[in-house]
C-alpha cells in the first residue's frame with residue numbers, strides 16, 4: 001500500500017462488508033442492519049438489509065439537534081429574479097416538517113409516489129426532503145421536458161400528488177409551468193389526486209379547483225410531521241433517465257445505502273468538511289442535483305448553493321466567480337459545457353480577476369467527457385485541482401474519480417483518474433475477455449455494485465436485468481466504452497448505445513427517431529450525435545420522405561424540429577435536420593449511424609464492408625455540407 005486511496009480501494013473490493021459497514025457509522029440509524037450486504041437475490045444485491053432509517057432526519061434534523069441549527073443549509077442565489085436568500089438548518093427543518101404535513105394531509109403515505117416538476121428554487125429541495133420524511137417516493141422531472149415526457153413519467157410512477165410551481169425562469173423568457181402540467185395530466189392515463197402549486201410573482205397561475213392546492217396557503221395551517229422510520233432498502237426516489245427508446249428508465253435508489261455512500265463521498269471523493277459551502281451548479285432534475293445539490297451536502301452538514309441561473313447570460317461570464325466569492329464556495333461541481341460556455345465568452349478569464357476566489361479548493365467536472373482543452377483552461381485560470389469524474393444516473397455517484405479526500409493523483413487531462421473505492425472496474429472485449437492496458441472495450445463493473453447505486457428500475461426488474469446485468473454475467477454494463485492505461489487511469493470515450501450527451505444532458509437519439517417517424521411525411525429517419533464545440537454533442541437528424549410528398553423540404557424540416565421540441569422539450573436542443581434520399585445501411589438493413597457520425601464530424605472513416613450501396617455516403621456528405629457538417633471522407 002502506498003497511499004490512502006490504495007488502502008481504501010483494496011479494502012472496498014476485498015472486504016466490501018467491512019468497508020461499507022464502517023462507512024455506515026456516518027449515518028444515524030433507528031435500527032442497525034442485520035446484514036451489510038444481502039446477496040440472496042443476485043444480481044439484485046441489497047445493502048444494509050434489516051436496517052431502519054430516515055433520510056430527512058439524517059439530512060436535516062440531526063444537524064439541528066447537534067449544533068447546526070443556525071448554520072445555512074441552503075443559499076438560494078437567483079440572478080434571474082435578483083434574489084439571494086439563506087435558509088438555516090432550523091428553518092429547513094421547520095419548512096420540511098410542515099410540507100410533510102401538507103403531503104400527509106393530502107393522503108400521501110409511506111411508499112406513495114410524488115412527482116415534482118419544479119424550477120431551481122429551495123421549495124424543490126423542501127418537497128424532496130418532505131417526501132423522504134414521510135417515506136414517500138419522489139420523482140423529480142426536469143423542467144425542460146415537454147408535457148408528453150412528463151405524462152410518460154406520470155403514467156409510470158402513478159403519483160398521488162404532483163408538486164409544481166407557477167413558472168420557471170430561463171435567461172430570456174418566463175416559462176409558465178401550469179399549462180404544461182395541465183397538458184401532461186390531460187395526456188396521462190393516470191390522474192393524480194392533487195397538485196400543490198407554488199405561486200411565483202413572475203407568472204401567477206390560475207388554480208384548478210378542487211384538484212389544486214396553493215403551496216403558501218397549505219403551509220400556513222400545516223401540522224408539522226415527524227420523520228417516519230423506513231427500511232434501509234425502501235425506495236427513496238425514482239429518477240427517470242433516457243434509455244434506448246422513448247420509454248425512459250426509472251432508476252430506483254434506496255434510503256440506507258444511498259445515505260452511506262453519499263456521505264462517504266463528500267468526505268473522501270470531494271474532501272469537504274461539514275460546515276463548508278459546496279456548490280453543484282446543475283439542476284435538481286438531474287442525478288447531479290439529487291446527489292450533490294440535495295442529499296450529499298445536507299447529509300454531510302454542508303451549506304448547499306441553489307443557483308437559478310446560467311454560467312453565461314445571467315448576467316455574464318463572471319456569474320460563477322461572483323457566486324464563489326460571495327458565498328465562499330469551497331468546492332464547485334459542474335459540467336464541462338458550462339466551462340466551455342464561459343471560456344467562449346471570456347477566453348482570457350478576465351472576469352475571474354474581479355473576484356476573490358481564495359475560498360475555492362477544487363473544481364469537479366462530470367456529465368460528459370472533459371476535453372483536455374477545457375481542463376487545461378480551468379487549471380490555468382483557477383489554480384486549483386480540476387477533477388474530471390465519471391458517473392451515471394444509474395450509479396448515483398462517481399465510478400472513477402481523483403478522490404481528493406484520500407489521495408490527490410496527478411491528473412491526466414481526458415481521464416477521470418482511477419476507479420473509486422467500491423468499483424471493480426474492468427474493460428472487456430466482445431468475447432467478454434479482459435482487454436490489455438490501453439485497448440478500448442466495454443467498461444463494466446464487477447458485482448456487487450457499491451451502495452447508493454440503482455437497486456432496480458421502477459417496477460421493471462426484468463428490464464433492469466436485460467439492460468445492465470445480462471450481457472456481461474457477474475458485471476454491471478455501464479454502456480460506456482473506454483480503456484484503462486498502464487498506470488490504472490480510466491478513459492471513457494463513448495457510449496455503446498444510442499445515448500448522446502447534449503450540454504451535459506443525457507438524451508436518447510432513439511426517442512427522437514420515434515418522434516421524427518411519427519411525422520406523416522417521413523418514411524424513414526435516423527438521429528446521431530454530432531460534435532459541438534459548446535455542448536459537446538448536438539442531435540442531428542436525417543429524414544427520408546415518403547414517395548409522392550411534394551411539399552418543400554424546408555417546410556417539413558421546420559415541422560419536425562418543432563415536433564421534437566413539442567414532444568420531448570427544448571432540452572433536446574434538436575435544431576439541425578436534413579432530407580436525404582436514402583439512409584446508408586448494411587446488407588442486413590442496419591442503419592450505419594457510426595459512419596454517418598464520422599462524416600458529420602469531418603473525420604475519416606473506414607468503408608463498412610457490409611454496406612449495401614457505398615454511393616449513399618457521398619449523398620449524405622453532400623446533404624450535410626449544406627447545413628455546415630459532413631466533410632468526413634473514407635480513409
Ligand code: COA
Nearest residue numbers: 143144168170282288311335337338341367503504570571
Ligand atoms: N426549463 C425550461 N427550459 C429549459 C430548462 C428548464 N429548466 N433548461 C433548459 N431549458 C431550455 C433552454 O432555455 C434552451 O431553450 P432554447 O432552445 O429556447 O434556447 C434549451 O432548453 C436548451 O437548453 P441548454 O442545453 O441548457 O442550452 P442553453 O443554450 O440554454 O445553455 C449552457 C447552454 C452550456 C450554458 C447550459 O447548457 C448550461 O449551463 N449547462 C450546464 C450544465 C448542466 O447544468 N448540466 C447538468 C448535468 S451536470
Ligand code: AMP
Nearest residue numbers: 366367368369389390391392393492506
Ligand atoms: P447521466 O446519466 O446523465 O449522468 O449521463 C451518464 C453518461 O454521461 C455516462 O454514461 C457517460 O457517457 C457520460 N459521462 C458522465 N460523466 C463523464 C465523464 N467524466 N467522462 C466521460 N463521460 C461521462
